[in-house]
Amino acid sequence: MEGYIKSVVLDTDEILQTYNDNPLDFFKDKKICLFKACLEYYYPGIRTCLKSMLEDFDLQVSTSLEQSCCSGTFLQRNLITRAQFAAINERNIVSINEIADILIVSCNGCYLSLLRGRKFLNSKDIREKTTKILKEFKKDILFSPKLKIVHILDFLHLIREQIGERLKYSLNGLKCAVHYGCHYLNLLLDKKDIHSFIAPKNKLEDILTILGGSIIEYQERDSCCGWGASQNVIHRDEALQITFNKLKSAESAGAELLVTNCPTCLYSLNKFRDDMKDLFGESPQIPAVHINELIGVLMEYECDKYCIERILPLIEELKI
């Protein structure tokens, strides 16, 4: 991993070496901040459930008032330059670094933006431009911030045993399919390190097994949710074909619930069911949820109505 990325990523393997019995102990004296993803607007449970769980574990949690959107969508459409993008992301890191030690990111897109911004800084040209932009606000690039960033799946996987001990309900064998999302599965950073590149990515399956779910393999497990860097804004009808195929594939393999770790994928997997009916003559019925929401319901935390709507019928049906 290159310098600017390595210095900001939380090394969960290292934590395991020292805190193998209870990795939560590592976080006890740390201030945790939750990164706000734009699409949590539609699924507030992604953050509230995670916050409730962390508080339940007696951890100190906050969000940053100064954090802006990660601007990934504008970089993808060439509406901002790489230096501007790096400045927006570095500015968020600088703010959050002042109030927290750990930043948990529950969205693949935001996580990629934060890391990609840092990756761009490895180029001298971009670093100079970014420095110049930040200087205007009397801020500077942090080569080695105190703040460490962790992806939600890496975090939940690290403390999965402790989560298991707190559950009020179990999934009781509910058939679950997983959706990781391209920006988790295909991170290019992994290609540099042959071990992480060839290692199977199955943290979500591990967590769901602890929640009591049984895992369903399906053909389109690794395919895109259809969002595709706003393809479902730009070429909506075509992109929905990808979403439809994915949902149908999970359904026909017998899955009763589709669990993801990304709010953007979740939006894509949930929001367009009616459009699918118009386009393809049928609308897949399988509910999709974010792993944070699912944990929240199983821990009996107060959840928003959208969360309840999708998960509760299943739980009632199972009489868990």
Added chain:
Amino acid sequence: MATKNESKNNWDFFNRIITDVDENWNIIQCISCGKCVGDCPASKISDFNIRKIVEKVLIGDESILKEEDIWYCFLCNKCSKICPKEGINIPLFILSLRNEAFKKGYNIPQLKKYVKMCKRFLENGTVMKESDLPTERIEEIKKICEFARIKYLHKASKKNIGIEE
């Protein structure tokens, strides 16, 4: 047989793509194996073919800038993961092609769908309807984006010069 002149033009296009992002240099290693096409979501829903696009850049065929194809890429990175060559980064390469297309003014229909999001980001600091970001931070974002395309799009939305929301 290619004349001297033609070969100069060919490398011109390639050079511009490298000037944009030096990592794009790596596409020269492409062996046309086509592995990248197999599982590409954009290929499943359109005529998009990333192997052919790489090839066209290498032979200097700029016609791809005018075509809709480059706007179909999902930036999902599946191809780069599966590509047998070490440093080929397709999403960054596609972004550079889109950048070139922008410079030549070939992208107006794409812009239209982004007006609302740009407006929200520059006025709220988020792409959503509501935000609690302090005014100073919103001002910072506007400043960071000064002279960026996003700013022009935002201005266009205010002047209502034919770009609808």
